[in-house]
Amino acid sequence: MTRRVVVVGAGPAGVSAALAAADAGAQVTLVDSAPTVGGQFHRQPAGAGPDKVPGGSRLVEHPRVRLLTDTVVWTVEPLHSGHLVHVRTGQADGPGRHGEALTADALVLATGAYDRALPFPGWDLPGVVTAGAAQALAKGQGIAIGDRVLVAGTGPFLLPVAQSLVGVGAQVVEVLEANGGIRGWTPSALVAGRGKLAELAGYARLLATHRVPYRTRRTVIAAHGEDRVTSVTTAALDREWRVKPGTERRLPVDAVCVGFGFTPQLELAVSARCELVDGFVEVTPTQETSVPGVFAAGELTGIGGADLAAAEGTIAGACAAGQAIPEAALRKARRGRTFAAGLANAYPVRPGWRTWPADDTLVCRCEEVTLGALRTAARERDALGVRSLKLTSRVGLGLCQGRVCGRNAAELAAGYTGGHYDPSDTARRPIAAPLRLGELAEDPEKENT
């Protein structure tokens, strides 16, 4: 019988996985919540066809690939052998969404990552956005988030964001790297990432041309304004990211883009019971997780960028379809991981960020939980685990279900008590995407493959 492979996420990892699995003879369903393939990295202007994405044209023409865009996976259920993937297709707030349950002999999770924001006074003002959101707006709609924009955070991703902003006509007033930048790269990472260095050099030239200062060991520690951000305070940081007193500077801006690394989109992997290590999904050389028949590729297994994600996707897809590991992809993946380890080493999030927010700074924006309220819950209510922390403070119980604040709240609380706040507990979302009660009540229409 033909193996049925369901791939979740149509970024670089998912597209490669779908192609590799289909080429290996499997019947593939590729699911993504966006209207077109590409994911965050190859984000396309609205209305663009899939041919702009590497592998995109082959994907849509492949006889054994079914592409389900505008589709969310709201839960994954284990079967006796394989999994049942519950999806809804259509606009979330539209009336025509329909449900389906896809049977997967093998499941490839390529759900990617989203960028992390850290709380500081004023981070909830309109005009303060994540770097990823600003880039999506620039790439997808051709719109600049502001006229005078500050880009701050850590990691090489800040540079293409600055480039995208410049490309849509914004003035980038500064790019602030909280770590040491390229000086923090290990020799092995420099070798493994030599292809990337040329790319980074290109960004550096562009920033120089547009007279955009790039400063290291500095970041934004406050945003000011009434109805939206009108200025920021930046400051120099020590090695642990504590503010160096006396280095504060005020700067007029009308938008701020922050990105402090990435958080993997873990909920489906957590629901499927995949083991995690250091907050990422643990995989074997075939990209199989601790759960037989469930594979993971791309940023879920470690932050490493599009090339590594694509190589991992190729391996995962081929192996999910029952083939041996493709050697070329394996070599690429190994090199990519050396580079990824170097990145993780050069651009960590240091614990000193926990000194940036004030008592009245919101930690959880959905439920409006301040730092002071979180501390009270952790200390006085003795909320020593993620579950009790959420239920005593309401942190992470709102619309985003802790996607923005979960990790931050766990790290803050760990500084207040001796409690154990397992970061994977903050990704425990058995319902991975909201659906209406009426939709949940419907009988799913089973796929006939």
Add this chain to the structure above:
Amino acid sequence: MHSDVVVVGAGVIGAACAHALSVAGVRVTVLDRGAPASATTASGEGNVLVSDKAPGPELDLAMASRLRWPSLIASLREDLGAGAEIEWEAKGGLVVATTEAAAQPLLDFAAAQRAVGVEACAVPAERARDFEPHLTPSVTAAVHYPQDAQLQPVLAACALLAAVRKRGGTVRSGVAVSGVDTDAAGRVRAVRTSDGEVACGAVINACGPWSGAFSTAAGAPIAILPRRGIVLVTAALPATIRHKVYDADYVGAVASGDADLQTSSVVESTPAGPVLIGSSRQRVGFTDHLEVAVLRELARKAVALFPILAEVPVMRAYGGFRPYAPDHLPVIGPDPRVPGLWHATGHEGAGIGLAAATGRLMAELLTGAQPHLDPAPFRVDRPALMEAA
């Protein structure tokens, strides 16, 4: 360090026992292998119900507990001030029948409860929407239970534990208890833990669904089994549902021993805005995979009760295990086989509501005071508990 009493399990039952003992002047240490109030207590809806129980010892315990909660909260407020906020709402319950066949049994059940002192007021079917404007029009009978209430269980357990600490007791998390040590006379003298021995005069097994395993480790097995329950949580809504509303077949599901899935709608708003939809009951051991069929049944029944909810997004689902005894009665009292070993468990889905009286009864029995209700039905050496274990 010596404690008069070690309580194993920092859920709401362990917290209530520790609190009542602390108030009685007993030196208490509460140990939990995880974080306090993070397992069964964090998976409940916060029911403080008299409406769902037939006349008998559990209803007696529920009535005593319902009386006790407000004074317990007052005492917590004295000890903790604002830290005693546990979202107590004496909102009342509304039980409705939606079929002709279910109408008379509901009214008969309410009449029997009235005879033993429960406030249970029959509401003409056509008046049910005066209580709940969004209720389905196909109600065939309804009963209003003004005594039903709700609280937020994690806040309640954490407040009780904070008061225990304030009164000189100790609460330790991340300490797993592996067994008890006895003296030459066979009496408990200490508990063995992952962090060494803790000497004590008595130990209370308040391990909830894991009480069976602990009782075995302590050398005196009792039959406490897990029953899985799932609750759905919607996005926050403006006040839409005023009472705890459930359909009358819930009463049958609670008392049932069937392993098969049972669901019946219990729908209620919370102070923060989300609507809670419970609750399923399933005997599946400690398997905690989420089953879509269970969620679908919960959703169907909630939409049947409140059609307006069809358009409301479900934000999350949470599940947990509830401890039940084969005869569906809690276990509260000393274990005759191991002097110094006590049990406070088996409350199934009613532990939040029953915690107040359970703690009080436990403290009375342990200190030799006059019990405020007959403890005999909850005794440990019932055939149902001992034979099945």
